[in-house]
Amino acid sequence: MDSAVITLLVLATVAFLFVTEYIPIAVSALMASVSLGLLGILTPQECFSGFSNSNVILFGGMFVVGAAMLDSGLAQSIGNFVVRNVGTNQGPLILSLMTLTIVMSAFASNTGTVACLMPMVIGVCVSAKIPSAPILMALAVSANVGCMLTMVGTPPNMLAVAEITANGYESYGFFEFSYIGLPICLSAVAFMYFVGRRILPQKSADGGIIMQSKGVVGSRRQRILAVCILIFVILGLIVGIPGLSPAMVSLIAALLCVVTGCISEKQAYKGIDWVTIFLFAGMLPVATAMQKTGAGELIANTVVSVVGEHPSDISIIAALFLISCSLTQFMPNTATAALLIPIAMSIANKLGVSPYGVLITCAIGASCSFATPIATPCNTLILSPSGMHFKDYLKVGLPLIVISLILCMLIIPVAWPFIKI
Template sequence: MSPAVKCLILLAVVALLFVTELIPLAITAMGGAIACGLLGFIPAKQVFSGLSNSTVVLFAGMFVVGAAMFYTGLAQKIGNTVVHFCGTGENSLMFGLMFVGAALSSVLSNTGTAACLLPVALGICSAAKIPASRQLMPLAFACGLGGIITMVGTPPNIIANGALEAAGIADKFGFFEFAWIGIPVTVAGIIYMMFLGKYLLPKAELDADQEIEQEVEANETSASKQVVSGVILLLVVLTMAIDIKGVSLEMAAIIGAIVCVLTGCLTEKQAYASIDWVTIFLFAGMMPVSTAMDKTGAGKLIAEW
């Protein structure tokens, strides 16, 4: 059996474990990398090379910068303001939730954005006697769609850019280059949900005091820290967008994360807790598997098929 076929079999096993989640996703990813080393697809020193990839550093930095918005309560405040401005009508509320969800998730964690807007949506739906499920599903979709607008909106965008860099391609994606596709897709998704998708939504009642597992709870903090966290995020995004010479995306993200901690927007412990380690290890584990597919010829085999 050729190394390419062996690698494809390993990839199929990894894919099966990802789908079934018989074991944690991070363990599956790291286990795949270790298996590639044990089977001789890649040198042993490359098994954990994904952990030293600069893209992992970018992930970590942006997780912290984004979490500062949640811990200071700024993201929740923005959500409250926009949604209350839109009123309590089903259509206007749906538009408000989807708009603010997409906008925030374009530069923040998709999951964190949805979590911080859940209490807002539940409270207004309870007061207006609107089935909450008819607002929560559009909110979830909007947060997913908004993530594709910028490079840091969702990990796959960063990974795609990292793949270009690893391949030695100098002309990589710009920070807002995804927006040419992301914004039209997001707008189309919002329009669809408001005019067609709403007729397919379930009608489940939820109480305003429904206990919700929050990814990040807002601290009791001053308005000044909310301003500081917003300014830090804005400066990080601008630095990435205008591509300042000598300042890489990773450097901008880590500098922003450090400043967030130094200014008290979140504590060091909260900074560590805000990093999605599953995403980190998924990326770090699958990068060596990708290298193994290239070296064994498995990738070429799939392409030829």
């Protein structure tokens, strides 16, 4: 059997297991990578390459920092401050949080933004005694859409810029992505405020986290240390520190938490969400197999061929968006964009149309990572603390994808006309 077909069968199987949760999702993810190794699709080194991925290191470090914020009482103090100024009503909290997150993720890593804000959000929910699941989902959604606003907001946008300039065209403007990104952001905020928060389970933060935050007051010294470490993390993840990658910043911060006595070694180990670590590390090799075997390209070419030789602008947008968006639910958005954007350029050249709208469609589709907990690190980070399941992501993700698709079909042909060249 062809290696691409085998990879697609493994992907379909793991997708089924994710949806049904007959097997814990972290175990399913690890089974997928190991299966691809046993079937000869991946080498042993590739099977376990996810554990050396920088995002996995970032996750681990930030879990320790989050535990330090909770155990020191810092997150609880911040939560009390926010509650005093915003109130305990879930609606205003969602609006204020999503606005802040969108602005931050437009210029910085959306993963870093969620990693920095998540412990504070849990503190807010504990202080206000409100369900954390809708608030945390709003955090992830706003981080995913906020990165669509600028050229540097997310790797898919940067890949589109690189592809367009490599083919001799003038680059996109820095805020040009906002033509489509801003309407999607506004729609996402409105959806979460009016609909999303009502259809999600009204669950509180993870029981272990709540017990830590309630049972441990922490000392003033610990809170001061936690603030200093948090400032270092914000500078490193949001602003950037020369010579230090986000993963290095996260790891250094975690080490400082233990070395300075802000948190004990035992508390640091307990603070790490190992389900998230194994889930993400297990799925990264599957993305490698998708690229290596051509399975992703097979999907793309098959779906694009359906639109025919003389498709309308809307047909092209719908086809490319659906391909890109479907793949990004199970592959990192960077991998999805890297796979599809060159194909999109080839399609534009074959049809003889301007490539700007074609590439934008792929980039935006790759960033619409709403429907699964492994679609983006932002989604994965909130999985365990929120207590949500795979189906909860579908409840919010599928409507947001439909809204984004409609907006793309309405706006992209106007902002970037598919003129013949």
